[in-house]
Amino acid sequence: MNQLIDENVECRKSILGNDIWIRAETKLNRSTIGDDVFINFRCQIQDAIIGDHTQIASNTKIKSAIIGNNCWIGSDSCIYGKVHVGNNVVIGAHTVVSQYIPDNSVVYGRDKLEIKERNFENNGFPDFKLALEKNLKLKNLGSYLREDESGNYISADFIGQPSKIGYGNILIGNSVTNGFIKFGKNVKIGNGNILEGAGQIEIGNNSWIGNNVHIVSNSHDYHYSKLPMTFAPVIIGSSVVIKDSAIILAGVTIPDNTIVDKSQFVRKF
Numbered sequence: 001m002n003q004l005i006d007e008n009v010e011c012r013k014s015i016l017g018n019d020i021w022i023r024a025e026t027k028l029n030r031s032t033i034g035d036d037v038f039i040n041f042r043c044q045i046q047d048a049i050i051g052d053h054t055q056i057a058s059n060t061k062i063k064s065a066i067i068g069n070n071c072w073i074g075s076d077s078c079i080y081g082k083v084h085v086g087n088n089v090v091i092g093a094h095t096v097v098s099q100y101i102p103d104n105s106v107v108y109g110r111d112k113l114e115i116k117e118r119n120f121e122n123n124g125f126p127d128f129k130l131a132l133e134k135n136l137k138l139k140n141l142g143s144y145l146r147e148d149e150s151g152n153y154i155s156a157d158f159i160g161q162p163s164k165i166g167y168g169n170i171l172i173g174n175s176v177t178n179g180f181i182k183f184g185k186n187v188k189i190g191n192g193n194i195l196e197g198a199g200q201i202e203i204g205n206n207s208w209i210g211n212n213v214h215i216v217s218n219s220h221d222y223h224y225s226k227l228p229m230t231f232a233p234v235i236i237g238s239s240v241v242i243k244d245s246a247i248i249l250a251g252v253t254i255p256d257n258t259i260v261d262k263s264q265f266v267r268k269f
Contacts, residue, residue, distance in 0.1 A: 001018045001019075002136060003016060006023045006024040006026075007145070009023075009024065010029075012030070013029065013030045017035035019037075019129055020039075021132050023040050024041055024042075024153050025042045025170075026040075026041065026043040026044070026045070027044050027045070028045050032050065033045075034051045035053075037056075038054075038128055040056060041058040045063075047063060051067055051069035052125075053126045054069065054070065055126060057072075057076075057077075058076070058170075058194055060075065060079075061077075061080070062080070063079070065079045066085065067085045069088075071087070072220050072222065073091045074090075074091055074094070075094070076093055076094045077092070077093060077095045078096045079091070083098060083100055086102050086104070087104070088118060088120070089101050089103070090105070090106045092107065093247070095107060095109055096109075097113065102115075106118045120224055122225045123225055123226050125226065134176075150168075151168050152169045154172075155173075157179070157181070157197075158180070158182075159181070160182060162183050162188065163187055163188060164188040166190045167192075168191050168192045169192065170193070172197060177199070177231060181200075182201070184203060184204045185205045185206070187203050187204075187206070187207050188207075188209070190208075191211045193214070193215075194214045194215070196218065197217055198231060199234075199250055200217055200234070201234045202236065204238035207240040208241050209242045210244040211244045213242050213243075213244065214247045215236075216247075216248070216249055218230065219232070219250050231250070232251035233250075234250065234254075235253040237253075240254050241259045246261070246264045246266065249266065252266050252268050254266070
């Protein structure tokens with residue numbers, strides 16, 4: 001049985017399957033997690049059942065729901081109520097779900113939920129065992145995710161350094177996927193942010209990132225049943241202000257001198 005459970009994961013009265021990877025600061029309560037499941041950073045899962053071969057992105061909240069097999073749940077989404085999400089379902093980032101979702105669906109939206117049929121090539125189950133085994137080896141060698149004196153979790157390759165970084169941040173993305181986080185001069189980062197640089201993040205000179213911001217530079221290709229990862233850089237220009245709780249997805253370029261408002265959801269069209 002392979003299980004990789006990061007530091008500061010809370011697991012109360014829950015059942016965990018085989019070949020699972022649960023990332024830092026996730027909380028599980030009275031839930032059942034199937035086999036071959038990946039749960040990313042700071043998720044909250046309560047009174048839920050998660051099916052096999054399912055992947056859950058960071059900052060997702062699931063309460064009282066049943067999630068089927070072979071699903072991908074995008075970042076910062078929320079699934080609540082005694083609802084059933086079927087098999088092979090893809091839920092987009094920043095989506096709110098409170099109703100039944102049939103098998104083989106793509107779902108997105110917050111104020112208005114859109115449900116469409118998912119057409120995909122069947123090339124096998126989603127499987128991240130190789131990544132799990134590799135990171136288990138890194139952990140055994142002491143080269144895995146590390147926490148600094150300010151409670152920041154860092155496994156990213158940096159190009160440059162931020163001039164100021166607060167506490168409770170998560171910064172990932174390294175050479176395994178050709179990822180990195182590149183900092184210009186005088187870049188300031190607040191508290192509680194998640195920067196996922198697997199697909200590269202670049203932050204220009206004199207830019208400022210507030211608190212609880214989430215920047216993601218990778219996704220999955222839902223046209224294939226295996227949900228292979230995709231990568232697209234996030235480019236943040238110079239003198240950019242990103243206010244608290246903003247969400248920025250892969251492939252986005254933010255021009256110089258832009259202000260991203262509080263809680264704004266920014267994705268590539």
